[in-house]
Amino acid sequence: MPLVKQMNVIGRPKLRTIVADRLKTFIVKHNLQSGDRLPTETELAKKFGVSRLSLREATKSFEFLGILESKPGRGLTVGSVNMERVTEYLGFHPALHGISLSELIDTRVLIETGVLAHVSQRMKQNDVLYDKLSTINESLRQARSLARWIELDSAFHRELICASGLSPLMAFTDVLAVFFKRFRESIQKAEWSQGIQSHQQIIEFLKAGRVVDAKKELRFHIESHSQRVKTPTQYRDRK
Amino acid sequence: MPLVKQMNVIGRPKLRTIVADRLKTFIVKHNLQSGDRLPTETELAKKFGVSRLSLREATKSFEFLGILESKPGRGLTVGSVNMERVTEYLGFHPALHGISLSELIDTRVLIETGVLAHVSQRMKQNDVLYDKLSTINESLRQARSLARWIELDSAFHRELICASGLSPLMAFTDVLAVFFKRFRESIQKAEWSQGIQSHQQIIEFLKAGRVVDAKKELRFHIESHSQRVKTPTQYRDRK
DNA sequence: TAATAAAGATTGTCTGATAATCTAATGAAC
DNA sequence: GTTCATTAGATTATCAGACAATCTTTATTA
Numbered sequence: 001m002p003l004v005k006q007m008n009v010i011g012r013p014k015l016r017t018i019v020a021d022r023l024k025t026f027i028v029k030h031n032l033q034s035g036d037r038l039p040t041e042t043e044l045a046k047k048f049g050v051s052r053l054s055l056r057e058a059t060k061s062f063e064f065l066g067i068l069e070s071k072p073g074r075g076l077t078v079g080s081v082n083m084e085r086v087t088e089y090l091g092f093h094p095a096l097h098g099i100s101l102s103e104l105i106d107t108r109v110l111i112e113t114g115v116l117a118h119v120s121q122r123m124k125q126n127d128v129l130y131d132k133l134s135t136i137n138e139s140l141r142q143a144r145s146l147a148r149w150i151e152l153d154s155a156f157h158r159e160l161i162c163a164s165g166l167s168p169l170m171a172f173t174d175v176l177a178v179f180f181k182r183f184r185e186s187i188q189k190a191e192w193s194q195g196i197q198s199h200q201q202i203i204e205f206l207k208a209g210r211v212v213d214a215k216k217e218l219r220f221h222i223e224s225h226s227q228r229v230k231t232p233t234q235y236r237d238r239k
Numbered sequence: 240m241p242l243v244k245q246m247n248v249i250g251r252p253k254l255r256t257i258v259a260d261r262l263k264t265f266i267v268k269h270n271l272q273s274g275d276r277l278p279t280e281t282e283l284a285k286k287f288g289v290s291r292l293s294l295r296e297a298t299k300s301f302e303f304l305g306i307l308e309s310k311p312g313r314g315l316t317v318g319s320v321n322m323e324r325v326t327e328y329l330g331f332h333p334a335l336h337g338i339s340l341s342e343l344i345d346t347r348v349l350i351e352t353g354v355l356a357h358v359s360q361r362m363k364q365n366d367v368l369y370d371k372l373s374t375i376n377e378s379l380r381q382a383r384s385l386a387r388w389i390e391l392d393s394a395f396h397r398e399l400i401c402a403s404g405l406s407p408l409m410a411f412t413d414v415l416a417v418f419f420k421r422f423r424e425s426i427q428k429a430e431w432s433q434g435i436q437s438h439q440q441i442i443e444f445l446k447a448g449r450v451v452d453a454k455k456e457l458r459f460h461i462e463s464h465s466q467r468v469k470t471p472t473q474y475r476d477r478k
Numbered sequence: 479t480a481a482t483a484a485a486g487a488t489t490g491t492c493t494g495a496t497a498a499t500c501t502a503a504t505g506a507a508c
Numbered sequence: 509g510t511t512c513a514t515t516a517g518a519t520t521a522t523c524a525g526a527c528a529a530t531c532t533t534t535a536t537t538a
Contacts, residue, residue, distance in 0.1 A: 015522070016299060024328065040488060051523050053292075056489090060255060060296045061303035065328065072489040073531025089263065089304060099406055107407045110353040118345065168346045172411045254491070279519060290492050295520090311520040312500025 015050055019058035022048055027067075027078065038068070038076040064089075108176060109222050111169060112157065113215040118164035120206045120214070129163045130207050137199045140192075149192060150184045156199055195221065254289055258297035261287055266317065277307070277315040303328075347415060348461050350408060351396065352454040357403035359445045359453070368402045369446050376438045379431075388431060389423045395438055434460065 023044075038044065045055040059076060062068040069079040123129050136156045143149040154177055161173050198221040205214035262283075265271075277283065284294040298315060301307040308318040362368050375395045382388040393416055400412050437460040444453035 020303070020328070042488085053524090054522065056296070057299045057522095061300045062328070064259070064300035064303065067328065070489060071531065072529060073487065075488055075531095089259070089301070089306065103405055104407065106357065107405045110357075110405070110408075111349070114349040114353045118349075166342055166346045166349070168343065168415060169349075176407065281519085292493090293491065296490095309520065310500065311498055312518065314500090314519055 015054045016057040016061070019048055019050060019055055020061060023058055023062065032078045034078050034080045036078045038078070040075055044076075104176065104180065105222060108173075108180070109219050111173065111176075112160060112222065113218055115161055115164040115166065115169065116206060116214050116218065117211050118166065119160065120209055120211050122163060122165060123206055124209070130203060133159055133163070133199075133203045137196060137203070140196050140199070143192070153184065153195065154180075160202075194224075254293040255296040255300070258287055258289060258294055259300060262297055262301065271317045273317050273319045275317045277317070279314055283315075343415065343419065344461060347412075347419070348458050350412065350415075351399060351461065352457055354400055354403040354405065354408065355445060355453050355457065356450050357405065358399065359448055359450050361402060361404060362445055363448070369442060372398055372402070372438075372442045376435060376442070379435050379438070382431070392423065392434065393419075399441075433463075 026038075032038070039047070041052050041055055041059070044059075045052045048055060059068055059070065063070055063079070066079045069077050119129065133156065136152060136159060140149065140152045140156065143152055158170075158173065158177070161169050198217060201217050202214050202221070205211070205217060265277075265283075271277070278286070280291050280294055280298070283298075284291040287294060298307055298309065302309055302318070305318045308316050358368065372395065375391060375398060379388065379391045379395065382391055397409075397412065397416070400408050437456055440456050441453050441460070444450070444456060
């Protein structure tokens with residue numbers, strides 16, 4: 001007969017969870033900044049009373065997010081969060097695939113048109129913003145392959161958000177970009193020029209401070225994408 | 240004399256990085272959905288040609304994000320992304336503390352006002368939306384503690400986004416909420432009633448289809464937060 | 479002094495083992 | 509036959525120890 005089962009009953013928290021929490025506390029308590037070094041794995045493991053393996057499960061999760069960095073011979077250092085990494089792996093998750101195209105487009109229209117007032121404002125004080133956007137659009141004209149076109153079109157819209165100076169939105173739009181990539185791929189070559197014209201019109205409007213016109217043009221530009229996509233791409237092709 | 244140093248020179252990618260990528264591919268290729276089961280750790284390790292340990296470093300990172308779940312005796316299953324978890328651990332990171340309050344407020348104003356047109360539209364077809372918001376606001380009147388007030392205020396604004404039906408924005412505002420929590424805590428009791436009145440006004444405007452007025456009121460409501468906060472909260476209290 | 483080589487420290491990865499936990503099969507009682 | 513408790517099997521959780529790979533620092537040499 002088996003001994004009395006160790007009563008841990010419902011969810012005993014995993015060790016790595018505890019360690020992750022203590023690591024977080026450690027960083028905050030010591031007020032560590034990017035680049036600062038942490039104790040070695042062995043020391044931390046001893047400090048937390050767990051094996052080096054359990055400690056690593058926590059640090060590796062942090063490293064995945066970019067919170068920590070580790071190199072052989074150097075040790076652990078505080079990193080700088082890598083949003084791209086996060087979004088790349090969150091973006092592919094099935095749960096997020098259920099979002100309809102119209103929802104995605106509405107969201108994008110909301111953010112990009114909302115940003116224009118800020119962009120226009122900042123353009124007045126800084127010519128570089130206009131030049132950057134203009135340069136990308138110029139390259140767009142010379143794009144030969146579809147892949148290159150998609151890359152530059154994404155860059156244009158990304159730069160638009162960036163020009164607003166609202167950094168939180170940058171990270172978010174990177175997530176959205178993952179989904180739009182697949183829609184962009186259904187674009188026809190004949191439609192390139194139309195898109196480029198729209199881009200140009202938008203930045204001219206912005207430079208002139210005509211925000212309302214820019215919004216209208218941008219909304220039309222984004223929404224015209226959707227009309228070309230006949231059927232939403234299916235991802236579930238088998239039972 | 241040491242042997243010729245194994246020339247790997249620049250960054251040979253870590254095994255866990257490769258494994259993470261192959262795991263991602265595996266999930267996408269097999270079209271796995273939330274709740275679906277994966278092969279066992281041993282099988283996956285064999286499949287990828289690495290040790291079980293290296294495999295675990297990848298799966299644990301995924302588990303941390305909520306992409307995977309693991310239980311002893313059951314195995315690995317596809318999870319549903321836990322944004323709270325992600326934001327909790329990203330939110331404490333020093334690099335993200337650099338975002339200024341004005342940037343946060345501008346971003347919030349942009350999203351919340353942008354959403355109002357959608358909300359108003361949907362309110363016409365569904366009374367429940369108005370009732371939900373109204374109920375939260377009603378509870379807000381009866382809140383006694385600051386903690387309760389913060390909780391309900393957050394809930395109101397969250398419900399507002401939710402009412403737009405744009406689910407991508409939900410996840411994003413949850414991230415922003417982490418940062419706003421600390422600013423809400425500086426609010427004065429005397430200001431409660433003013434906030435509640437604003438809430439009420441906003442939903443009345445929305446119900447009446449007066450989107451422009453609702454936007455104006457909401458913008459004022461959010462921006463008035465910032466004026467109360469005298470100095471941006473400092474996190475670096477020591478060298 | 480500067481370049482090179484060696485030594486030390488630290489993470490990367492592997493193997494193997496035991497404990498904890500869940501799932502499913504088994505059997506007993508009604 | 510049905511329902512419940514028990515058992516057995518499968519799978520992850522955690523540990524320990526070892527060696528390789530890599531970076532940093534020190535020591536050596538020209």
